[in-house]
Amino acid sequence: MKFIDEYRDAQAVQRYSRALKRIVKKSWTIMEICGGQTHSIVKYGLDELLPSGVTLVHGPGCPVCVTPLELIEKAIEIASTPNVMFCSFGDMLRVPGNSKDLLTVKAEGGDVRIVYSPLDALKLAVDNPQREVVFFAVGFETTAPANAMAVFQAKHQGVHNFSILVSHVLVPPAMEAILSAPENRVQGFLAAGHVCAIMGYTEYEPIAQKYGVPIVVTGFEPLDIIQGIYMCVRQLETGRAEVENQYSRSVRREGNLPAQKLIREIFCVVPRKWRGVGEIPQSGLGLQEAYTDFDAEKRFGVAELRADEPAECISGLILQGIRKPHECSAFGGRCTPEHPLGATMVSSEGACAAYYHYRRRTN
Numbered sequence: 001m002k003f004i005d006e007y008r009d010a011q012a013v014q015r016y017s018r019a020l021k022r023i024v025k026k027s028w029t030i031m032e033i034c035g036g037q038t039h040s041i042v043k044y045g046l047d048e049l050l051p052s053g054v055t056l057v058h059g060p061g062c063p064v065c066v067t068p069l070e071l072i073e074k075a076i077e078i079a080s081t082p083n084v085m086f087c088s089f090g091d092m093l094r095v096p097g098n099s100k101d102l103l104t105v106k107a108e109g110g111d112v113r114i115v116y117s118p119l120d121a122l123k124l125a126v127d128n129p130q131r132e133v134v135f136f137a138v139g140f141e142t143t144a145p146a147n148a149m150a151v152f153q154a155k156h157q158g159v160h161n162f163s164i165l166v167s168h169v170l171v172p173p174a175m176e177a178i179l180s181a182p183e184n185r186v187q188g189f190l191a192a193g194h195v196c197a198i199m200g201y202t203e204y205e206p207i208a209q210k211y212g213v214p215i216v217v218t219g220f221e222p223l224d225i226i227q228g229i230y231m232c233v234r235q236l237e238t239g240r241a242e243v244e245n246q247y248s249r250s251v252r253r254e255g256n257l258p259a260q261k262l263i264r265e266i267f268c269v270v271p272r273k274w275r276g277v278g279e280i281p282q283s284g285l286g287l288q289e290a291y292t293d294f295d296a297e298k299r300f301g302v303a304e305l306r307a308d309e310p311a312e313c314i315s316g317l318i319l320q321g322i323r324k325p326h327e328c329s330a331f332g333g334r335c336t337p338e339h340p341l342g343a344t345m346v347s348s349e350g351a352c353a354a355y356y357h358y359r360r361r362t363n
């Protein structure tokens with residue numbers, strides 16, 4: 001399949017693996033930002049092809065994983081309200097709240113629906129004017145344009161029974177939070193190619209400069225990832241800290257300008273809580289003043305709802321690259337994909353689920 005097979009070429013991956021072994025002189029720790037990249041790394045065993053001096057740690061770029069328990073509880077509260085049609089991407093339905101998940105709300109009679117786009121939810125609102133339709137708008141910069149478009153269209157079409165529960169997060173502030181933490185061990189990043197397809201990578205340039213870390217915009221196939229690692233290590237070994245673009249087939253430096261304009265029209269930058277990490281300043285998107293009528297938190301009075309993360313789950317440390325899944329005492333025992341304790345075991349992009357599915361590893 002064009003644009004897939006050539007990026008899964010095992011011999012080309014092996015060539016990069018050998019080239020890496022030739023250039024590595026010191027020990028380096030690199031974080032891949034995106035859960036999709038984590039999934040590829042573990043699925044294809046890319047970390048096992050690296051020289052012993054190169055360690056990969058897994059970053060916070062899984063939208064389901066970083067959505068705080070508090071937002072899950074708000075979603076459950078709204079979805080349990082009579083006359084509400086609650087729409088979400090499928091993998092949010094099994095993320096555990098304090099006592100249940102959205103799938104349980106559905107089993108108990110709530111109208112919880114899986115949709116593939118916020119525009120599908122908007123159409124449900126148009127087709128069902130007597131119902132309140134809410135879309136669970138989670139994700140990074142990647143999903144923000146589609147959510148922004150749904151709100152824009154709702155306003156301009158006068159669809160008043162539509163709202164979104166917003167939990168958008170932004171990558172650059174999370175990178176800065178990781179790099180500023182006293183226990184940080186990340187020395188280079190593989191940035192998420194799809195996020196940069198929207199936002200470009202100019203935001204990363206001051207981060208690379210300020211913290212002295214190379215950042216390589218990287219795709220998601222095995223060859224993308226090992227090439228991204230090679231480019232990152234090459235910079236580290238030669239003392240450079242620049243932003244490079246491995247994913248040039250999809251990413252331009254300035255990104256998608258019309259999509260960015262639409263995001264700015266609908267959303268503004270706000271502080272945002274990240275699961276297990278806590279609040280990071282200026283790390284999320286909330287609705288602009290002109291669009292707050294579409295804010296489900298306000299419409300359903302759940303803005304003040306608070307919930308504490310379960311103490312046993314160390315997903316926050318995993319998302320910051322401080323621990324790995326098998327270092328959690330619940331991994332594979334009390335916490336499995338069938339009975340997840342935390343979001344990193346629920347989501348298909350979560351590091352705990354990837355380790356569980358592909359290797360149940362102990363090292």
Ligand code: SF4
Nearest residue numbers: 313314328335342352
């Ligand atoms: S194994 Fe389960 S409890 Fe442990 S960090 Fe992962 S999701 Fe949390």
